[in-house]
Amino acid sequence: MYQEFISFTQATFNTKEFIPLHAPVFMGNEKKYLNECIDSTFVSSVGKFVDQFELEVAKYTGAKYAIATSNGTAALHIALLMAGVTQNDEVITQPLTFIATTNAISYIGAHPVFVDVDKETLGLSPDKLEHFLLQNTEIVNGECINKTTKKRIKAVVPMHTFGLPARIDEIISVCNKFNIAVVEDAAESLGSYYKGKHTGTFGLLGTFSFNGNKTITTGGGGMIVTNDDDIAKKAKHLTTTAKIPHPWDYEHDMIAYNYRLPNINAALGCAQIEKLPLILKKKRELSDKYQTFFSGKSLYYIVEPKNSVSNYWLNAILLENVEERNEFLRNTNAKGVMTRPIWKLMNSLSMFKNAQTGNLENSKWFEERVVNIPSSVIL
Numbered sequence: 070m071y072q073e074f075i076s077f078t079q080a081t082f083n084t085k086e087f088i089p090l091h092a093p094v095f096m097g098n099e100k101k102y103l104n105e106c107i108d109s110t111f112v113s114s115v116g117k118f119v120d121q122f123e124l125e126v127a128k129y130t131g132a133k134y135a136i137a138t139s140n141g142t143a144a145l146h147i148a149l150l151m152a153g154v155t156q157n158d159e160v161i162t163q164p165l166t167f168i169a170t171t172n173a174i175s176y177i178g179a180h181p182v183f184v185d186v187d188k189e190t191l192g193l194s195p196d197k198l199e200h201f202l203l204q205n206t207e208i209v210n211g212e213c214i215n216k217t218t219k220k221r222i223k224a225v226v227p228m229h230t231f232g233l234p235a236r237i238d239e240i241i242s243v244c245n246k247f248n249i250a251v252v253e254d255a256a257e258s259l260g261s262y263y264k265g266k267h268t269g270t271f272g273l274l275g276t277f278s279f280n281g282n283k284t285i286t287t288g289g290g291g292m293i294v295t296n297d298d299d300i301a302k303k304a305k306h307l308t309t310t311a312k313i314p315h316p317w318d319y320e321h322d323m324i325a326y327n328y329r330l331p332n333i334n335a336a337l338g339c340a341q342i343e344k345l346p347l348i349l350k351k352k353r354e355l356s357d358k359y360q361t362f363f364s365g366k367s368l369y370y371i372v373e374p375k376n377s378v379s380n381y382w383l384n385a386i387l388l389e390n391v392e393e394r395n396e397f398l399r400n401t402n403a404k405g406v407m408t409r410p411i412w413k414l415m416n417s418l419s420m421f422k423n424a425q426t427g428n429l430e431n432s433k434w435f436e437e438r439v440v441n442i443p444s445s446v447i448l
Contacts, residue, residue, distance in 0.1 A: 070366070070368065072400075074362075074401065074406075075400075078442070078443055079406070081355070081358055082447060083447075087405040087407070088405060088406050088407060088445075089407050089443065090282070090383070090407045090408070090409055090441060090443055091283075091382070091383060091443075091444045092282075094448065096347075097343050098339075098340040098343065099336075099340040099341070101340070102118065102339055102340045103336050103337060106118060106333050109332075111332050112331060112332055112333040113331050113332060114327075114329035114331055114332065116333075116336075118336040118339050121335070122137055122287075123135040123292070125342045126277070127294065129259075130259075130270055130275075130294055131267050132267075132269070132270050132275070132296060133296040133297075133301070134294065134297075134298075134300075134301035136292065136294075136295075136304045136308060137291070137329065137330035137335060138290065138291040138292065138328045138330055139289065139291065139327075139328050139330055139331075140280065141280065142172055143291055143328040144276035144278070144293045145170065145254060145256075146173040146326075147293060147307055147326070147328060148252045148275075148276050149173060149179070149224060149226075149252055151273075151274055151304050151307075152250040152273055152274060153250065154177050154179050155177065155178075156178035157178060157179065157180070158180070158220060159179065159180050159182050159218065159220045159221065159222045159425075160174045160180070160181055160222070160223065161181075161183075161184055161198065161201070161222060161224075162181055162182075162183065162184075162226040162228070162415075163183065163184060163192065163227065163228055163432065164183040164185075164415045165230065165411065165414060165415075165436065166228045166230070166254070166412065167228075167256070168418075169278075170415075171421060181421060182201075182215070182424060183416050183421075183429065184201050184426075184427045185431050186432050187235070187374075187431065189374045190230070190233055190234065190374045190377075191231065191435060192227055192228060192229055192230050192235025193227035193228070193240060194236075194431070195236050195240045195242070198240060200427070202222075202246075202247050202249075206222060211248055222247070222249055223250065225249050225251050225252070226252050226253070227251070227254065228253075228255075228256070228257075229255050229258035229261060231257055231382055231383045231384075232257050232258045232259075232260070232380040232381060232382035232383070233377065234258065234261050234263035234268050234376075234377040234378075234379065236374075237251075237253065237268070237272070238264065241271055250273045251272035252272055252275070252276070253269045253272040253274070253276070254275075255269030255275045255277050256276060256278035256291075257278070257283070257284075257382045257383070258380060258382065259277050259284050260284055260345060261377070261379050261380045261382075263378075264376050264377075269294050270294060273295065274293055274294065274295045275294045277292040277294070279291060279292070283382065284345070284380050284382050285341035285342055286337065286338075286341060287334040287337045288337055290330045290335070290338060291330070307325045308326055308328040309328075310326065311324070311325030348446050352380060352444070354447075355384070356381040360372065367389070368387065368388065370384070370385075371385045371386065371439075382444065384441065385439055386439070386440050387435075387438045388438045388439075391438070394437060394438055397440055398410060406442075407443060408440050408441060408442050408443075409440070410436075410440055411435060411436060411439035411441070412436075414432055414436050
């Protein structure tokens, strides 16, 4: 099976050289816009490409506002602050996620609480979430309070894993019953839709990443999206050192962050998003090839969930157990075909080992079996 997969992947990517997990592709106006940016001398956080990229992302996702940031973690940090999360609050999220999700919670001095994922979506389970809240919380003066820790649960952060949309409408419905804000970690899901609506636009805020390995890249960068006028205004203010506009004076009205996306990165993003429809088309073609290859084999290829359109950012398969997973990883990587396991569960990391959790049986099951396989765009 390993050699058959390696041969198939080499033939699909038309090379016997090293095949990365996900490489960026530049096929449009990247050099043109970068040169234009350099010629303008506006290469830092001020320039036309920042505004243009924000408008393009808002238009594409259907959000009213988009606020560009230096990276996806910064976007999530600010989004949590905008949702009202403060020091010693609790934020519920899934343990099956990239470390950035829990890092952003920790930056505020808040505490993550881990609830299990769905088998169908790899995203936060609305059923497990409701069960946890019913068993462990109470509403006091209109706020959701954890009966064990006596701390306020202010936000829930579901993550759309590998671009596979979570059951986000059900998650929001549960959170509304408990007066909890929803901040979507849509870092991996640009181009993914749930019930015809783009991920990241269901909750109070959503965040995206444009790291070098994402569907489109700005080198490093992120975006906050929201439909709330006040939140959008405050988010932009908070990411630009809270400087009050003035022709020359330096007046700041609060402690804030230097989180704005540089214009030179935004120039790259403007070129990339122009090609996003083609990129998504090619990623779906690759997914179709994988589905055909794995059909009838012992390895299971993970497909988009019901009511969803996935961007298939990272293709993923399921092995029988952790031993088979490790053997698959050893064999493929030894032959220059880059494969990677899913992340270690956040509650297994030393800094989060004391976090409260629900029953994490699905997350543990996935941790032992999921492997990502090469997912770059093939032109």
